[in-house]
Amino acid sequence: MIVRILNEGQWHLTDEAVQALNAFDDAVEQAVTAGDQDQLTKALHALLDRIRATGTQLPDGSLEDSDLILPDADSTLEEMRQLLSESEEGLIPG
Amino acid sequence: MSGIFQRISMIFRAKTDKALDKMEDPRQTLDYSYQRQLELLQKVRRGVADVATSRKRIELQANQLNTQADKLTNQAQKALEVGREDLAREALTRRSGLQQQLSDLQVQHAQLQGEEEKLTRASQRLQAKVDAFRTKKETIKATYSAAEAQTRINEAFSGISEEMGDVGLAVQRAEDKTAQLQARAGAIDELLASGALDDPTGTAKDDITLELEQLASTSDVENELARMKASLGAGPAAAPQAIEGQPSPSGAQPPPSQVAQPPGLDAQTPQEYQAPPAQDQEAPPAQPQGDLR
Numbered sequence: 001m002i003v004r005i006l007n008e009g010q011w012h013l014t015d016e017a018v019q020a021l022n023a024f025d026d027a028v029e030q031a032v033t034a035g036d037q038d039q040l041t042k043a044l045h046a047l048l049d050r051i052r053a054t055g056t057q058l059p060d061g062s063l064e065d066s067d068l069i070l071p072d073a074d075s076t077l078e079e080m081r082q083l084l085s086e087s088e089e090g091l092i093p094g
Numbered sequence: 095m096s097g098i099f100q101r102i103s104m105i106f107r108a109k110t111d112k113a114l115d116k117m118e119d120p121r122q123t124l125d126y127s128y129q130r131q132l133e134l135l136q137k138v139r140r141g142v143a144d145v146a147t148s149r150k151r152i153e154l155q156a157n158q159l160n161t162q163a164d165k166l167t168n169q170a171q172k173a174l175e176v177g178r179e180d181l182a183r184e185a186l187t188r189r190s191g192l193q194q195q196l197s198d199l200q201v202q203h204a205q206l207q208g209e210e211e212k213l214t215r216a217s218q219r220l221q222a223k224v225d226a227f228r229t230k231k232e233t234i235k236a237t238y239s240a241a242e243a244q245t246r247i248n249e250a251f252s253g254i255s256e257e258m259g260d261v262g263l264a265v266q267r268a269e270d271k272t273a274q275l276q277a278r279a280g281a282i283d284e285l286l287a288s289g290a291l292d293d294p295t296g297t298a299k300d301d302i303t304l305e306l307e308q309l310a311s312t313s314d315v316e317n318e319l320a321r322m323k324a325s326l327g328a329g330p331a332a333a334p335q336a337i338e339g340q341p342s343p344s345g346a347q348p349p350p351s352q353v354a355q356p357p358g359l360d361a362q363t364p365q366e367y368q369a370p371p372a373q374d375q376e377a378p379p380a381q382p383q384g385d386l387r
Contacts, residue, residue, distance in 0.1 A: 060222030063253030069103040
């Protein structure tokens with residue numbers, strides 16, 4: 001499975017490694033729902049550290065679609081909400 | 095894994111698909127996309143340059159604030175030397191205000207540096223992907239039938255679109271951040287330009303400097319007065335001499351006539367007396383007098 005970390009690049013993860021990330025996903029979602037910036041930052045850092053540790057980074061020149069797209073580790077709540085709002089324009093310039 | 099990241103991924107994909115659907119001819123898709131990639135690459139590079147400019151500006155401001163802080167330290171020192179603890183206290187209080195600003199600037203500087211590094215990396219990644227896309231584009235154009243090409247194009251296109259979406263976001267974020275910081279930097283610039291970071295009167299010199307200068311000039315006046323009194327007491331004749339000395343240039347006119355006289359009085363040295371007036375008008379009055387007596 002290929003995972004993109006926004007602003008960082010793409011990583012290749014095994015299915016087992018992806019399964020292990022579910023708990024982190026929940027933590028991030030809870031933080032966003034609760035509007036807790038500290039918790040969000042902590043959860044994102046934990047999640048992304050895990051991906052960097054268990055995955056292999058794809059070379060810059062590879063043109064592959066990601067199965068999952070994750071926000072930047074330092075994303076703010078506002079940025080997360082923006083990412084999630086479909087009305088936002090210009091996400092894909094192509 | 096589902097939930098929040100699935101949603102983000104779906105939004106990305108939906109946008110890619112929408113962009114793809116707009117194209118009917120596969121070749122058009124390739125060329126149009128490549129064009130957009132190059133444009134975006136330019137935009138990222140401009141973004142990097144903008145962030146670097148803002149970073150340098152902040153560095154400049156930090157230097158200026160440091161200079162101000164040093165100045166206030168010196169003022170405090172001077173104020174203490176003339177026994178004005180209140181002024182020294184004021185200067186040091188202001189300096190601590192400046193140091194607050196300085197540490198704010200340092201935080202901003204670190205932020206900008208982070209953005210700059212991220213954008214530089216994004217620019218490298220996009221460049222590599224654009225290069226890969228160009229190669230792939232030519233291969234697709236040359237080798238495959240239209241139906242096969244469509245599939246390959248979709249692959250290549252969605253791969254690069256995702257990167258473009260990512261980089262587009264990064265540029266946007268960097269632009270927002272620099273705009274915010276520039277607004278704050280502008281406020282500091284104005285303060286620095288007025289030369290009166292904490293001076294409510296807005297005059298070019300801050301009030302501590304003014305007060306120190308007043309103290310200094312007061313003591314200068316006293317010193318000058320004391321010196322004058324001393325010189326008056328030492329020799330009253332000295333002053334009249336100085337006053338006489340001034341009109342001497344206009345008083346230099348009589349000497350030539352005096353100079354004309356000596357030949358009549360003393361015929362032995364006529365040439366000596368004629369020469370000096372031509373050389374120096376102030377010299378003759380002393381010389382003839384000295385020679386005559």
